[in-house]
Amino acid sequence: MSGTVTAVSSNGEYSFTKPNRDSITLLPGLGVEGDVHAGVTVKHRSRVAQDPTQPNLRQVHLIHEELFDEVLEEGFKVAPGELGENITTRGIDLLALPTGTLLRIGDEAVVEITGLRNPCLQIDAFQDGLLKQVVGRDTAGNIVRKAGIMSIVTAGGVVWPGDRITVDLPAEPHRPMERV
Template identity: 70%
Template sequence: MTIGTVVAVSRDDQHRFSKANQDSIRLLSGLGVEGDAHLGVTVQHLSRIAQDPTEPNLRQVHLIHDELFTELRAAGYEIAPGDLGENVTTHGVDLLALPVGTRLRLGPDAVVEITGLRNPCRQIDRFRGGLLKQVVSRDEAGRIVRKSGVMAVVLEPGEIHPGDAIHVDLPATPHRPLERV
């Protein structure tokens, strides 16, 4: 069981790109972050609603590793927790390497299950010009690499705060690699 740390928690009740940092957020089972625009059983992202509003919401909670911010600073981008629209900023957990179905215990009570990778869109370049090329690249084999975090659904409710521990529980093998959701 790997242990990491919650660096920041964020939410926004409007569909804006960035989310405001909070002292705590409450996760609600099967819904997402209380008071966040993406809370719901069915899709809440505007582009997804336009495609099919009845689809299940596999993007209830967005998590990003703060190690990405260090990488972006080295490339000349000052990015802070919440800037990229994430609800939970983590440290010490390689989120992008985790398989589908991984469960993260955030703080003493909340549990989320990773559903896939966030697929960054052109809005990221409107936020900071050129940033999309920093968070989407290609590996040596030419495959697309998405670095802008993972999406999850809430299995167990709870309040989480900066400084809370993160425990990682991997699913049974064989593991399925993350794909965009």
Template identity: 65%
Template sequence: MADAQSDEQAAGLAQVVAVSRSPVHGFSKPREASIRLLPGIGVEGDAHAGTTVKHRSRVAVDPTQPNLRQVHLIHAELHAALAAAGFDIGYGELGENITTAGIDLLALPVGTRLRIGDAQIEITGLRNPCAQIEQFREGLLSQVVVKDAHGEIVRKAGVMGVVVAGGVVRPGQGIETTLPPLPHKRLERV
């Protein structure tokens, strides 16, 4: 497997900034001192943990679908960009379990593995923000779903993954990135 560490990551700058979880289905998740990732399940004590889908809209369609959205990761750089646009949003308030810094989550291919301590997450795809985000903060959806110069939709609200190896995740821990074998598959919404 090829190592995808950038110079910044090699210098130890790719890290966990915050961790969050919520036992109830809601938009935001309160920050925690640490979270425990369970292999094949997700974040212990989080409403979205499980082997099958837990997102209400997906459960309504087919509750037996595999849960490709066990862990939600957002880059702190998105929070900074939103703040610059006038949206003061704290870590976890967009529903993410892990807030990262120093890693371009949106540029990773499907199957990328992120190692945080003993825990390992495999990236499955992009988060597809829904109308709830607009109810949370008016105008926010247009900040996290945009069109590029070619008219293609660009989703900026983070990535989703499944837990491959369990462990405790805390702010300040480094993140090691390993790309899957070539050819790489671009992230799509999951």
């Protein structure tokens, strides 16, 4: 299983969106160099308020570009970086991967999937009604989160648009992703 990086984004200031970059550098155990969410401990404001000593399981946020195609059919135009992701992908069903999956990106970088992004109300502030497009319920009533996945950096490196992504699944039994 493989896919492609279509865009990379980062922001050194707290903001919902992240500007696209020519490249980003992943730092082992920290995240994206210069990004506000980089660090050993949690940086997301709501998580810091709960417990600032929690490990940062949200170092790198990835979204599948196919989500943008899906929401466009419902009238929402979203571009890479606008939902706060660091890496936009195409060709991999990110949401179907188990916790612990390794994504090898480009020549050197490796991230380990920690879980699902839990979409927040800021998505509706960005575009009213978009939150209902990226979080909902399946036929059994279970919550379905589609706003991307979170990961930690296990091997650093520079990531460029166009880089290939390969998937290494963890040993079975696979653990489905939960929100982090």
